[in-house]
Amino acid sequence: xxxxxxxYAVEDHVATIxxxxxxxxxxxxxxxxxxLIAAFDASDADDDVRAVIVTGEQPAFCAGADLSMGAETFDxxxxxxxxxxxxxxxxxxxxxxxxxxxxxxxxxxxxIGAINGASVGIGATMILPMDIRLASIDAKFAYPFAKRGIVxxxxxxWFLPRVVxxxxxxxWGLTGRTFTAAEAFESGLVARVVPAADLxxxxxKRAKEIVDRCAPVSVALMRRMAWRMLGASHPMEAHRxxxxxxxxxxxxxxxxxxxxxxxxxxxPEFPLKVSSDMPDWHPWWDSAExxx
Numbered sequence: 001x002x003x004x005x006x007x008y009a010v011e012d013h014v015a016t017i018x019x020x021x022x023x024x025x026x027x028x029x030x031x032x033x034x035x036l037i038a039a040f041d042a043s044d045a046d047d048d049v050r051a052v053i054v055t056g057e058q059p060a061f062c063a064g065a066d067l068s069m070g071a072e073t074f075d076x077x078x079x080x081x082x083x084x085x086x087x088x089x090x091x092x093x094x095x096x097x098x099x100x101x102x103x104x105x106x107x108x109x110x111x112i113g114a115i116n117g118a119s120v121g122i123g124a125t126m127i128l129p130m131d132i133r134l135a136s137i138d139a140k141f142a143y144p145f146a147k148r149g150i151v152x153x154x155x156x157x158w159f160l161p162r163v164v165x166x167x168x169x170x171x172w173g174l175t176g177r178t179f180t181a182a183e184a185f186e187s188g189l190v191a192r193v194v195p196a197a198d199l200x201x202x203x204x205k206r207a208k209e210i211v212d213r214c215a216p217v218s219v220a221l222m223r224r225m226a227w228r229m230l231g232a233s234h235p236m237e238a239h240r241x242x243x244x245x246x247x248x249x250x251x252x253x254x255x256x257x258x259x260x261x262x263x264x265x266x267x268p269e270f271p272l273k274v275s276s277d278m279p280d281w282h283p284w285w286d287s288a289e290x291x292x
Contacts, residue, residue: 001042005032007057008039013050014207015043015109018057025063026056028122033096036126037103044108047273050216051207052107054130055114055200061139062123091292097122097154102290105129105155105227108220108274110210114203115139115181116196125154128163131223133189134203135181136196141189144176162230164188215254215270217277221245228285244281 001008007018017039019026043049056062104111104126113130120142127133143160145152152160152173160169164187172179181193194202210219225245229238249255254270261268 001039003035003039005029006035006039008042010046010049012208013048013211014053014204015039015046015049015051016053016055017043018055019062020057021066022057022059024066024068025060025118026123027063027066028097028126029066030096033100036100040103040107045275047216047275049109050211050219051110051112053112053114053200053203053207054127055203056116056123058116060117060123061115061119062126063118064121064123064144094292095153097125100126101129101154101156101159106290107223109216110207110219110223112203112206114199115141115190116199120144120178121148122153125152125156125159127189128154128156128159129227132191132206134199134206135184135190135193136199137181137193138196139181139184139193140178141172141181141184142176142178143172146174147176212267215258215268215272216274217254217270217272217279218249220274220278221282224282241281241284244284245279248279248281 003020005019005021007016007020009016009018017036019032021027021029021032040052043052100122110132111130113127113133115127115133115135116139117136118140119127119135120140121144124141124143143152143156151157156173160173163169164172168187171177181190184190185193192202225238225241229241232238252272254272257268257270
């Protein structure tokens, strides 16, 4: 699989997606957004992939949107009206960061963010739907949308308050200030901060724990349950879904393998595949909720 703005490689059941525009500090473009979505499509379709790591080619993770068009960077209406193409009811004008983050959020495979440097704007919002976020000690973060005269992208107004709380989200968003990896850790944006040389080994260690010990179907269901329950109005919604999931999983081969491998003190070999063995109760939500 060949891309222009990212690289995609699979090794030991882990797909590594690397933002690859180092000459522009991996600044985000529409092409990069499309390629990232295609990469997540590929990882979901490949049963050999059990976890995904996202990182950036040095010296940055992602410095935000590519601003090479200057003052016209965000003027999609002006750019499109010149050719008479603009129609605000057409889904093709959806925020590119939002489309990407909804795709990450909907991933069937767990996603680990390895933030190796500057993570700004869309570079700081694309990490929000990732399940485990790790940062190098020299990483820096910013949500400078108000400083650029625009608003949140990447569904960040939904994700960020849920990840770090409304007060911290407002502090970072309304000031647009740059903050350190240490502050990101203290606020819960990242799970761990490590020296730069240890970042990818730590990310691979987390991925290996998932690959070697956890059932792929269970992981896919649990990440979707947890993310979607962030919007639930009552814990009973979680109780209903979890009860259904436990009852059906309990009669399946993965549960038997999980118990017996533990009792026999051996590595598990889970037979069910995400591509073909998701339970009939999934999805449990009305698919119309996902329409634009």
